[in-house]
Amino acid sequence: EIVMTQSPATLSVSPGERATLSCRASQSVSSNLAWYQQKPGQAPRLLIYGASTRATGIPARFSGSGSGTEFTLTISSLQSEDFAVYCCQQYNNWPLTFGGGTEVEIK
Amino acid sequence: EVQLLESGGGLVQPGESLRLSCAASGFTFSSYGMSWVRQAPGKGLEWVSIISGSGSTTYYADSVKGRFTISRDNSKNTLHLQMTSLRAEDTAVYYCAKKVIAASATHCFDLWGQGTLVTVSS
Numbered sequence: 001e002i003v004m005t006q007s008p009a010t011l012s013v014s015p016g017e018r019a020t021l022s023c024r025a026s027q028s029v030s031s032n033l034a035w036y037q038q039k040p041g042q043a044p045r046l047l048i049y050g051a052s053t054r055a056t057g058i059p060a061r062f063s064g065s066g067s068g069t070e071f072t073l074t075i076s077s078l079q080s081e082d083f084a085v086y087c088c089q090q091y092n093n094w095p096l097t098f099g100g101g102t103e104v105e106i107k
Numbered sequence: 108e109v110q111l112l113e114s115g116g117g118l119v120q121p122g123e124s125l126r127l128s129c130a131a132s133g134f135t136f137s138s139y140g141m142s143w144v145r146q147a148p149g150k151g152l153e154w155v156s157i158i159s160g161s162g163s164t165t166y167y168a169d170s171v172k173g174r175f176t177i178s179r180d181n182s183k184n185t186l187h188l189q190m191t192s193l194r195a196e197d198t199a200v201y202y203c204a205k206k207v208i209a210a211s212a213t214h215c216f217d218l219w220g221q222g223t224l225v226t227v228s229s
Binding site: 001032034036038043044045046049050055056087089091094095096097098099100101 | 142144151152153154157166167168169202207212213214215216217219220221222
């Protein structure tokens with residue numbers, strides 16, 4: 001199975017600053033990668049799919065890039081509601097696999 | 108309103124069975140592949156199973172293959188997960204989720220239920 005590794009585990013950022021999150025696949029997943037946001041006690045929310053396509057209703061401050069094995073989620077200017085856990089998911093191969101997540105916390 | 112609503116979770120003993128259901132509304136259910144994803148307490152997301160819109164194609168994680176069965180009733184807009192031979196490591200919140208694009212290979216999910224907790228313990 002493809003292992004998804006996210007870094008860092010925790011990212012401390014001040015409101016208004018840029019956040020850059022990384023996701024690495026153990027083998028190529030082409031552009032078949034999604035990013036989710038999850039807040040405590042809530043279901044995940046799809047942010048990005050196809051590595052760079054924003055899902056419906058997702059603000060433009062969220063952007064995704066990368067292909068193959070290296071991917072990045074960028075939040076251009078963190079808002080208070082953006083402090084959460086972010087995880088990546090590959091859908092190039094079965095089984096579908098998720099990364100362990102990056103927690104974005106208030107600095 | 109577009110939503111998914113899970114039910115059927117609870118406390119069971121190891122080796123027992125449980126059936127989860129997910130009621131869908133607000134979209135053309137039969138057009139979309141659906142999945143179950145679980146999250147153990149304090150852990151990350153783990154994909155469990157997926158079923159095509161017609162119900163003809165299914166896939167499972169190795170950890171549940173042979174024990175869990177995914178199914179759907181398109182006449183009732185409902186997704187099911189039959190879980191047998193439950194183990195302590197199956198303890199998790201189980202989410203049902205809708206694929207973002209109908210009839211595609213884009214197996215990621217843009218609509219999630221609120222989750223139902225399954226606890227396997229003696």
